[in-house]
Amino acid sequence: MSTLIETIDLKQHYPIRQGLLGRPSATVRAVDGINLRIQRGEVLGLVGESGSGKSTFGRTLMMMEQPTSGSVLYNGVELAGRSHTALHPYRRRMQMVFQDPFSSLNPRMTVEDSLTMPLRFHQPALSARQRRDEAAETLERVGLPRSMISRYPHEFSGGQRQRIGIARALMVKPEFIVADEPVSALDVSVQAQVLNLFSSIRETLGLTILFVTHDLAVVGHIADRVAVMYLGQVMEIAPTRALFTSPRHPYTETLLSAAPQPAVGARRQRIAMKGEPPSPLAPPSGCVFRTRCAHAQAECAVARPVLRPRGPGHLSACIRDDLSLVPGVAEARPDQARKRMS
Numbered sequence: 001m002s003t004l005i006e007t008i009d010l011k012q013h014y015p016i017r018q019g020l021l022g023r024p025s026a027t028v029r030a031v032d033g034i035n036l037r038i039q040r041g042e043v044l045g046l047v048g049e050s051g052s053g054k055s056t057f058g059r060t061l062m063m064m065e066q067p068t069s070g071s072v073l074y075n076g077v078e079l080a081g082r083s084h085t086a087l088h089p090y091r092r093r094m095q096m097v098f099q100d101p102f103s104s105l106n107p108r109m110t111v112e113d114s115l116t117m118p119l120r121f122h123q124p125a126l127s128a129r130q131r132r133d134e135a136a137e138t139l140e141r142v143g144l145p146r147s148m149i150s151r152y153p154h155e156f157s158g159g160q161r162q163r164i165g166i167a168r169a170l171m172v173k174p175e176f177i178v179a180d181e182p183v184s185a186l187d188v189s190v191q192a193q194v195l196n197l198f199s200s201i202r203e204t205l206g207l208t209i210l211f212v213t214h215d216l217a218v219v220g221h222i223a224d225r226v227a228v229m230y231l232g233q234v235m236e237i238a239p240t241r242a243l244f245t246s247p248r249h250p251y252t253e254t255l256l257s258a259a260p261q262p263a264v265g266a267r268r269q270r271i272a273m274k275g276e277p278p279s280p281l282a283p284p285s286g287c288v289f290r291t292r293c294a295h296a297q298a299e300c301a302v303a304r305p306v307l308r309p310r311g312p313g314h315l316s317a318c319i320r321d322d323l324s325l326v327p328g329v330a331e332a333r334p335d336q337a338r339k340r341m342s
């Protein structure tokens, strides 16, 4: 598999100002140095608690916002810093599916108008008839009858609206889709149907998908690989099975203990964890997870751990393995054990 998208030390920081014209008094480090490769044709799951920066990462990848620093390479081409016009050819290739299909569909527009709108922009040479045919075909592709093309969003159920949201993204024949919590607002039974739709369009259209979700069960169902995010950073990335069966980062272990079944509907709950994450305005020094980590050592406050290989395609950013400070081994090293942090 070849790399479709690569980020290099990608950062998205938001300055916080006192008043409209005030000087920035603090900075939200929403995305704080992400190095990630998304392979052509894969579904990469991106999981983490609320506020970990998943959506910001997705928006920045799509160049909906210019990054504060770092690179976004699409097929090896740098997108960061490109003008609006220079990004135009890439906008068609990258599409987004949002959590709430209702708010992303204009209630006063028919399905036909919503679906054909992107074509007017990206393929202005198509006739009205051709656009309508494309829309009808795409509706069928997402499991809705052509006859529904003249209806309005309020006439559809939540699951059907999400299918329309997916159809709209497919209209311009993208290569890459960022799906941001696309099933979180749906009932469990409907979730499974929409996930199956994602799997089938990925298969038939050869799409590459970044699937953003807080729900490990969902990601276990759909993703080939999973990246785990915490406070703007990737803590661990691995093939899905390896992540579920042998997580290497303490944060991933905690998330999995709260949601052990990688099956849709097995346990439908938000990720639960002790305490609140620290503010991205003032992340801890060293490892950002150390203040909530049961295995934290004094060393963890010193330097930010980098992602290191822990198995085939498996990377984790924890010094525990490097220092052999796993429980039991730490007991054999009383100097280290004394330094254990609460």
Ligand SMILES: Nc1ncnc2c1ncn2[C@@H]1O[C@H](COP(=O)(O)OP(=O)(O)OP(=O)(O)O)[C@@H](O)[C@H]1O
Pocket (backbone or CB within 6 Å): 014, 028, 029, 030, 048, 049, 050, 051, 052, 053, 054, 055, 056, 057, 214, 280
């Ligand atoms: N435009 C912005 N200005 C300032 N801060 C922002 C902005 N967008 C996001 N943030 C902050 O960045 C951090 C990451 O937010 P983000 O929405 O990316 O997280 P998330 O993991 O997607 O969470 P959720 O699932 O709740 O959306 C949060 O602290 C959020 O408040």
